[in-house]
Amino acid sequence: MDHDRREALRRGGAVSLLTLVAAAGWLPRGAAAETWNKDAFATHSLDETIKALGGGAPVPSQDIVFFSTPDIAENGAVVPIGITSNVPKTEAVAILVEKNPNMLAAVFDVPAGTEPSLSTRIKMAQTSHVYALVKADGKYYVNSKEIKVTLGGCGG
Amino acid sequence: MADPMKIRANAVGDSTEVKVLMSHEMETGQRKDAQGKVIPAWFIQNVHVTHNDKVVLAAQWGTAVSKNPFMSFKFKGGAKGDKVKITWVDNHNDTRTDEATIA
Numbered sequence: 001m002d003h004d005r006r007e008a009l010r011r012g013g014a015v016s017l018l019t020l021v022a023a024a025g026w027l028p029r030g031a032a033a034e035t036w037n038k039d040a041f042a043t044h045s046l047d048e049t050i051k052a053l054g055g056g057a058p059v060p061s062q063d064i065v066f067f068s069t070p071d072i073a074e075n076g077a078v079v080p081i082g083i084t085s086n087v088p089k090t091e092a093v094a095i096l097v098e099k100n101p102n103m104l105a106a107v108f109d110v111p112a113g114t115e116p117s118l119s120t121r122i123k124m125a126q127t128s129h130v131y132a133l134v135k136a137d138g139k140y141y142v143n144s145k146e147i148k149v150t151l152g153g154c155g156g
Numbered sequence: 157m158a159d160p161m162k163i164r165a166n167a168v169g170d171s172t173e174v175k176v177l178m179s180h181e182m183e184t185g186q187r188k189d190a191q192g193k194v195i196p197a198w199f200i201q202n203v204h205v206t207h208n209d210k211v212v213l214a215a216q217w218g219t220a221v222s223k224n225p226f227m228s229f230k231f232k233g234g235a236k237g238d239k240v241k242i243t244w245v246d247n248h249n250d251t252r253t254d255e256a257t258i259a
Contacts, residue, residue: 036216078222097220102220104218105217105218106216106220107215107216108213109214111212111214113210113212113231113233114212115230118213118227119227120221121226122220122221122222123182123220
Protein backbone atom coordinates (compact mmCIF):
# COMPACT_ATOMS: atom_id res chain seq x y z
CA MET A 1 0.00 0.00 0.00
CA ASP A 2 2.83 2.40 0.83
CA HIS A 3 4.37 1.82 -2.52
CA ASP A 4 1.07 2.54 -4.24
CA ARG A 5 0.70 5.74 -2.35
CA ARG A 6 4.17 6.93 -3.28
CA GLU A 7 3.42 6.25 -6.88
CA ALA A 8 0.14 8.06 -6.61
CA LEU A 9 1.95 10.96 -5.00
CA ARG A 10 4.39 11.15 -7.87
CA ARG A 11 1.61 11.15 -10.40
CA GLY A 12 -0.68 13.26 -8.26
CA GLY A 13 0.02 16.96 -7.87
CA ALA A 14 -2.09 19.30 -5.86
CA VAL A 15 -4.90 16.97 -5.00
CA SER A 16 -6.31 16.10 -1.62
CA LEU A 17 -5.18 13.08 0.30
CA LEU A 18 -8.58 11.51 -0.15
CA THR A 19 -8.27 11.75 -3.91
CA LEU A 20 -4.84 10.22 -3.67
CA VAL A 21 -6.12 7.30 -1.71
CA ALA A 22 -8.82 6.90 -4.31
CA ALA A 23 -6.20 7.13 -7.04
CA ALA A 24 -4.25 4.38 -5.36
CA GLY A 25 -7.38 2.41 -5.97
CA TRP A 26 -8.09 0.44 -2.91
CA LEU A 27 -9.81 1.88 0.09
CA PRO A 28 -7.77 1.70 3.26
CA ARG A 29 -9.10 -0.90 5.61
CA GLY A 30 -11.96 0.21 7.74
CA ALA A 31 -12.25 3.59 6.05
CA ALA A 32 -15.80 4.76 6.06
CA ALA A 33 -15.08 7.61 3.66
CA GLU A 34 -16.91 7.32 0.38
CA THR A 35 -14.27 7.18 -2.29
CA TRP A 36 -14.88 6.10 -5.81
CA ASN A 37 -12.05 5.57 -8.24
CA LYS A 38 -13.36 7.60 -11.15
CA ASP A 39 -10.29 7.01 -13.32
CA ALA A 40 -10.36 3.26 -12.96
CA PHE A 41 -14.03 3.10 -13.90
CA ALA A 42 -13.37 5.02 -17.14
CA THR A 43 -10.75 2.68 -18.57
CA HIS A 44 -10.96 0.51 -21.66
CA SER A 45 -8.15 -2.00 -21.33
CA LEU A 46 -6.84 -4.37 -18.70
CA ASP A 47 -3.48 -2.59 -18.44
CA GLU A 48 -5.11 0.82 -18.18
CA THR A 49 -7.44 -0.39 -15.47
CA ILE A 50 -4.68 -1.93 -13.38
CA LYS A 51 -2.64 1.22 -13.77
CA ALA A 52 -5.57 3.31 -12.58
CA LEU A 53 -5.91 0.95 -9.64
CA GLY A 54 -2.28 1.59 -8.83
CA GLY A 55 -0.79 -1.76 -9.80
CA GLY A 56 1.68 -3.27 -12.24
CA ALA A 57 1.46 -6.11 -14.72
CA PRO A 58 -0.68 -8.92 -13.29
CA VAL A 59 0.48 -12.52 -13.07
CA PRO A 60 -1.90 -15.08 -14.62
CA SER A 61 -3.04 -17.38 -11.84
CA GLN A 62 -5.04 -20.57 -11.75
CA ASP A 63 -5.63 -19.92 -8.06
CA ILE A 64 -8.43 -17.61 -9.04
CA VAL A 65 -11.53 -19.65 -9.74
CA PHE A 66 -14.86 -18.72 -11.27
CA PHE A 67 -17.87 -20.40 -9.70
CA SER A 68 -21.56 -20.31 -10.62
CA THR A 69 -20.52 -18.43 -13.73
CA PRO A 70 -22.15 -19.51 -16.98
CA ASP A 71 -20.29 -20.25 -20.23
CA ILE A 72 -23.24 -18.89 -22.12
CA ALA A 73 -25.39 -16.10 -20.75
CA GLU A 74 -28.81 -15.80 -22.34
CA ASN A 75 -29.38 -12.33 -20.99
CA GLY A 76 -26.46 -9.92 -21.04
CA ALA A 77 -28.21 -7.66 -18.53
CA VAL A 78 -27.92 -10.20 -15.75
CA VAL A 79 -24.82 -12.37 -15.81
CA PRO A 80 -23.99 -14.10 -12.54
CA ILE A 81 -20.29 -13.97 -11.69
CA GLY A 82 -18.73 -15.79 -8.78
CA ILE A 83 -15.05 -15.47 -7.97
CA THR A 84 -12.95 -17.28 -5.40
CA SER A 85 -9.36 -16.31 -4.88
CA ASN A 86 -7.11 -18.97 -3.40
CA VAL A 87 -4.16 -16.60 -3.57
CA PRO A 88 -2.89 -16.10 0.01
CA LYS A 89 -3.43 -12.66 1.53
CA THR A 90 -6.01 -11.56 -0.99
CA GLU A 91 -6.83 -7.93 -0.32
CA ALA A 92 -9.17 -7.08 -3.13
CA VAL A 93 -11.04 -8.64 -6.02
CA ALA A 94 -12.10 -6.78 -9.15
CA ILE A 95 -14.33 -7.83 -12.02
CA LEU A 96 -13.49 -6.56 -15.52
CA VAL A 97 -15.37 -7.12 -18.75
CA GLU A 98 -13.21 -6.74 -21.85
CA LYS A 99 -15.83 -5.56 -24.32
CA ASN A 100 -17.97 -3.37 -22.11
CA PRO A 101 -17.94 0.38 -22.78
CA ASN A 102 -16.00 0.76 -19.54
CA MET A 103 -14.00 -2.24 -18.56
CA LEU A 104 -14.17 -2.19 -14.79
CA ALA A 105 -17.43 -3.51 -13.36
CA ALA A 106 -16.73 -3.73 -9.66
CA VAL A 107 -13.98 -3.72 -7.04
CA PHE A 108 -14.43 -5.49 -3.73
CA ASP A 109 -12.09 -4.83 -0.83
CA VAL A 110 -11.72 -7.95 1.22
CA PRO A 111 -10.48 -7.26 4.76
CA ALA A 112 -8.83 -10.00 6.79
CA GLY A 113 -11.50 -12.29 8.15
CA THR A 114 -13.64 -12.08 5.05
CA GLU A 115 -13.38 -15.00 2.66
CA PRO A 116 -12.06 -13.91 -0.74
CA SER A 117 -15.01 -15.53 -2.41
CA LEU A 118 -17.97 -13.56 -3.57
CA SER A 119 -20.61 -13.43 -6.20
CA THR A 120 -22.65 -10.75 -7.88
CA ARG A 121 -24.47 -10.08 -11.13
CA ILE A 122 -23.16 -7.87 -13.90
CA LYS A 123 -24.15 -6.53 -17.30
CA MET A 124 -22.33 -7.55 -20.45
CA ALA A 125 -22.69 -5.71 -23.74
CA GLN A 126 -21.59 -8.70 -25.82
CA THR A 127 -19.64 -11.94 -25.81
CA SER A 128 -16.38 -11.18 -24.08
CA HIS A 129 -13.66 -12.26 -21.75
CA VAL A 130 -14.33 -11.52 -18.12
CA TYR A 131 -11.26 -10.93 -15.98
CA ALA A 132 -11.00 -11.58 -12.28
CA LEU A 133 -8.25 -9.36 -10.97
CA VAL A 134 -6.94 -10.09 -7.49
CA LYS A 135 -4.68 -7.96 -5.37
CA ALA A 136 -2.81 -10.06 -2.85
CA ASP A 137 0.07 -8.94 -0.66
CA GLY A 138 0.58 -5.90 -2.91
CA LYS A 139 0.81 -7.95 -6.12
CA TYR A 140 -1.74 -8.43 -8.85
CA TYR A 141 -3.03 -11.71 -10.23
CA VAL A 142 -5.50 -12.32 -12.99
CA ASN A 143 -7.58 -15.08 -14.49
CA SER A 144 -10.15 -14.86 -17.25
CA LYS A 145 -13.11 -16.68 -18.63
CA GLU A 146 -15.00 -16.19 -21.86
CA ILE A 147 -18.72 -15.76 -21.50
CA LYS A 148 -20.89 -15.91 -24.59
CA VAL A 149 -23.84 -13.56 -24.55
CA THR A 150 -26.77 -14.62 -26.70
CA LEU A 151 -29.18 -11.78 -25.82
CA GLY A 152 -32.49 -13.56 -25.71
CA GLY A 153 -31.32 -16.69 -27.46
CA CYS A 154 -30.76 -15.14 -30.91
CA GLY A 155 -27.45 -16.97 -31.13
CA GLY A 156 -24.10 -15.39 -30.78
CA MET B 157 -35.59 7.09 -0.71
CA ALA B 158 -35.11 3.80 -2.42
CA ASP B 159 -36.82 0.60 -1.42
CA PRO B 160 -35.28 -1.46 1.38
CA MET B 161 -32.64 -4.05 0.68
CA LYS B 162 -33.39 -7.68 1.18
CA ILE B 163 -30.65 -9.08 3.37
CA ARG B 164 -30.10 -12.65 4.50
CA ALA B 165 -27.34 -13.37 6.95
CA ASN B 166 -26.91 -16.97 8.01
CA ALA B 167 -24.38 -18.52 10.37
CA VAL B 168 -22.67 -21.39 8.54
CA GLY B 169 -20.14 -23.14 10.78
CA ASP B 170 -17.82 -20.42 12.09
CA SER B 171 -18.65 -18.08 9.24
CA THR B 172 -21.54 -15.89 8.31
CA GLU B 173 -22.94 -15.96 4.83
CA VAL B 174 -24.44 -12.69 3.68
CA LYS B 175 -26.72 -12.37 0.69
CA VAL B 176 -28.15 -9.04 -0.30
CA LEU B 177 -30.51 -7.85 -2.98
CA MET B 178 -30.69 -4.10 -3.43
CA SER B 179 -33.34 -2.15 -5.21
CA HIS B 180 -31.74 0.24 -7.69
CA GLU B 181 -32.11 1.19 -11.35
CA MET B 182 -28.36 0.99 -12.09
CA GLU B 183 -28.80 3.10 -15.22
CA THR B 184 -25.64 2.92 -17.33
CA GLY B 185 -25.72 6.27 -19.09
CA GLN B 186 -25.44 4.37 -22.38
CA ARG B 187 -29.14 3.92 -23.10
CA LYS B 188 -31.35 6.37 -24.96
CA ASP B 189 -35.00 7.13 -24.36
CA ALA B 190 -37.75 7.22 -27.02
CA GLN B 191 -36.71 10.77 -28.01
CA GLY B 192 -33.14 9.68 -28.57
CA LYS B 193 -31.84 11.51 -25.52
CA VAL B 194 -29.28 9.75 -23.40
CA ILE B 195 -30.65 8.60 -20.07
CA PRO B 196 -28.11 9.84 -17.52
CA ALA B 197 -26.14 7.34 -15.49
CA TRP B 198 -27.59 6.56 -12.10
CA PHE B 199 -25.89 3.81 -10.19
CA ILE B 200 -24.56 2.66 -6.84
CA GLN B 201 -20.91 3.58 -6.38
CA ASN B 202 -20.05 2.43 -2.89
CA VAL B 203 -21.23 -0.41 -0.74
CA HIS B 204 -20.11 -1.10 2.81
CA VAL B 205 -20.96 -4.05 4.94
CA THR B 206 -20.21 -3.90 8.64
CA HIS B 207 -20.50 -6.38 11.46
CA ASN B 208 -20.13 -4.96 14.98
CA ASP B 209 -18.80 -1.73 13.44
CA LYS B 210 -16.02 -3.62 11.67
CA VAL B 211 -16.02 -3.38 7.88
CA VAL B 212 -16.29 -6.88 6.45
CA LEU B 213 -16.63 -5.84 2.82
CA ALA B 214 -16.19 -2.57 0.95
CA ALA B 215 -17.04 -2.36 -2.71
CA GLN B 216 -16.80 0.18 -5.49
CA TRP B 217 -19.18 -0.42 -8.33
CA GLY B 218 -19.38 0.84 -11.87
CA THR B 219 -22.37 0.97 -14.18
CA ALA B 220 -21.84 -2.63 -15.27
CA VAL B 221 -23.38 -4.07 -12.13
CA SER B 222 -26.86 -5.35 -12.94
CA LYS B 223 -30.09 -3.56 -12.12
CA ASN B 224 -31.31 -4.47 -8.62
CA PRO B 225 -27.84 -5.66 -7.65
CA PHE B 226 -27.22 -8.94 -5.94
CA MET B 227 -24.14 -9.76 -3.93
CA SER B 228 -23.13 -12.60 -1.67
CA PHE B 229 -20.05 -13.33 0.40
CA LYS B 230 -18.90 -14.89 3.65
CA PHE B 231 -16.95 -13.58 6.58
CA LYS B 232 -15.48 -15.35 9.59
CA GLY B 233 -17.12 -14.84 12.92
CA GLY B 234 -20.54 -13.48 13.59
CA ALA B 235 -22.89 -15.12 16.02
CA LYS B 236 -26.60 -15.71 15.77
CA GLY B 237 -28.40 -12.56 16.80
CA ASP B 238 -25.59 -10.21 15.71
CA LYS B 239 -26.45 -7.44 13.32
CA VAL B 240 -25.05 -6.99 9.85
CA LYS B 241 -25.37 -3.50 8.47
CA ILE B 242 -25.19 -2.66 4.78
CA THR B 243 -24.97 0.84 3.32
CA TRP B 244 -24.90 1.94 -0.29
CA VAL B 245 -24.32 5.36 -1.82
CA ASP B 246 -25.16 6.16 -5.43
CA ASN B 247 -23.83 8.82 -7.77
CA HIS B 248 -26.70 11.14 -6.82
CA ASN B 249 -25.44 10.90 -3.24
CA ASP B 250 -28.60 9.09 -2.34
CA THR B 251 -27.94 6.51 0.32
CA ARG B 252 -29.67 3.73 2.13
CA THR B 253 -28.71 1.63 5.13
CA ASP B 254 -30.40 -1.59 6.17
CA GLU B 255 -29.73 -4.06 8.92
CA ALA B 256 -30.27 -7.75 9.26
CA THR B 257 -29.93 -10.16 12.16
CA ILE B 258 -27.72 -13.20 11.68
CA ALA B 259 -29.87 -16.33 11.76
